[in-house]
Amino acid sequence: MTIIGRKRGSNLPTLSEPRHPPLAAPPADELALALKFARAEKSPSTRRAYRTDFSAFRRWCDVRKLNALPATPATLATYLATEAMRGVKASTIGRRVTGVCYAHLIAGHEPPGKSEIVKATLRGICRTIGTAPNRKEPLTAERMRAMVKTAPSSLIGLRNRALLLLGFAGALRRSELVGLNVSDLMETKGGLRLSIRVSKTDQERLGQVIAIAPGKVACPIKALRAWLAAAHVTEGPVFRSISKVGRVSDNRLSDRSVADIVKASANRVGIDPTKVSGHSLRAGFLTSAARHGASIFRMMDVSRHKSMDTLRGYVRDSELFRDHPGAEML
Numbered sequence: 001m002t003i004i005g006r007k008r009g010s011n012l013p014t015l016s017e018p019r020h021p022p023l024a025a026p027p028a029d030e031l032a033l034a035l036k037f038a039r040a041e042k043s044p045s046t047r048r049a050y051r052t053d054f055s056a057f058r059r060w061c062d063v064r065k066l067n068a069l070p071a072t073p074a075t076l077a078t079y080l081a082t083e084a085m086r087g088v089k090a091s092t093i094g095r096r097v098t099g100v101c102y103a104h105l106i107a108g109h110e111p112p113g114k115s116e117i118v119k120a121t122l123r124g125i126c127r128t129i130g131t132a133p134n135r136k137e138p139l140t141a142e143r144m145r146a147m148v149k150t151a152p153s154s155l156i157g158l159r160n161r162a163l164l165l166l167g168f169a170g171a172l173r174r175s176e177l178v179g180l181n182v183s184d185l186m187e188t189k190g191g192l193r194l195s196i197r198v199s200k201t202d203q204e205r206l207g208q209v210i211a212i213a214p215g216k217v218a219c220p221i222k223a224l225r226a227w228l229a230a231a232h233v234t235e236g237p238v239f240r241s242i243s244k245v246g247r248v249s250d251n252r253l254s255d256r257s258v259a260d261i262v263k264a265s266a267n268r269v270g271i272d273p274t275k276v277s278g279h280s281l282r283a284g285f286l287t288s289a290a291r292h293g294a295s296i297f298r299m300m301d302v303s304r305h306k307s308m309d310t311l312r313g314y315v316r317d318s319e320l321f322r323d324h325p326g327a328e329m330l
Contacts, residue, residue: 042102043198045175045255053099069107073115076100080118084125093125136277138314139266139284140291144168145218147265155230156242160261162227163239165220167258167281169212170194171303174255174278180238182228192221199304210302286314 026034042050054068057079061068066075076097083093097118101111112118139147144164151161167177176199186193192212199208214221224238233240237252255278262280263273282303289299296311305311 043175049095050099050102053096054103057096057100070104070109071100071112073112073117076112077115077117077121080121080125084129090126090129094122097122136280136283137271137275138287139168139262139271139276139280141168141284141288143266143269143271144281144284146269147271148218148223150268151265155246155248158223158227158230159239159242160265162220162223163253163258163261164265164281165215165218165223166194166212167278168285169215169220170210171282171285171299172196173199173282174258175199177258177281178237178239178253178255182233182235182238185224185238187221192224196304208304210304283314286311290315 058068060079060082061071061075080093080097083096097113101113104111148161148164151157163177166172176196179198184195184197190211191214194210194212196208196210212220228238231240231248233248236250239253241249241251241253243249259278262276262278266276267273286299286303296308296315299311300308303311
């Protein structure tokens with residue numbers, strides 16, 4: 001209980017802090033559980049990226065005999081400057097700051113990224129080397145049809161064909177695609193209802209449902225049905241790894257595998273694999289939808305974008321030369 005007294009030689013009351021025994025630390029197992037939930041705030045892919053970023057920072061600090069955790073703002077600012085000088089992109093450097101700061105937060109330290117010296121250094125790097133993203137090319141509907149047409153008839157070919165078509169038709173992110181379970185699929189008369197249990201824009205796992213429309217030439221629903229039947233997959237992960245002898249694993253594919261499948265499939269039809277990525281499926285659907293005059297609101301129903309500004313970029317790119325004011329001017 002706080003004691004109210006009077007300061008000697010004064011009529012003003014004073015407050016004295018109550019005496020409590022030292023606070024004990026929580027049990028180790030309960031603290032570990034709390035940290036587990038704290039880490040679950042971020043997706044597995046985000047946590048992997050943060051670990052990679054902090055590991056790079058720690059190695060840099062070790063060489064210079066500097067403390068990485070906790071690190072001083074000056075140490076982090078110097079690290080960012082050296083990364084910029086060796087040609088690392090501004091976007092990557094910005095993510096490195098986030099990764100280092102996240103490691104500090106989880107460990108209970110003040111993030112050095114809050115310091116003005118770090119913020120100013122990052123702003124200077126962005127202004128000096130630029131922040132324009134290196135955007136990958138979209139795999140439009142025409143390209144997608146060509147890619148799946150050349151897919152082999154093997155079990156791996158059936159899986160990859162279904163993965164590409166479903167990823168495109170649902171404008172799915174890599175993590176959403178490999179995170180699908182058989183229980184998330186429901187065929188209806190109109191097409192396929194796809195339940196997405198967790199995504200980048202739904203970290204609280206409220207769940208989202210989108211519609212997959214059937215196709216006339218390359219139908220994602222038929223491709224998915226063919227893969228599941230051939231692999232005898234009736235429950236659990238939809239897309240799984242396959243051994244060299246053709247054995248279907250119980251384990252789901254990694255999101256990295258999606259990018260590898262996209263690149264290999266693109267390369268097969270003469271598309272430079274370095275210019276496409278897993279995101280090219282999502283970008284390809286939105287670009288193709290915009291070219292076909294789809295409503296931006298209906299596009300958002302499928303892509304689940306939170307911001308309309310991002311979608312406007314796809315529409316703008318698809319209509320770059322349509323009704324151009326300078327057409328036939330010269």
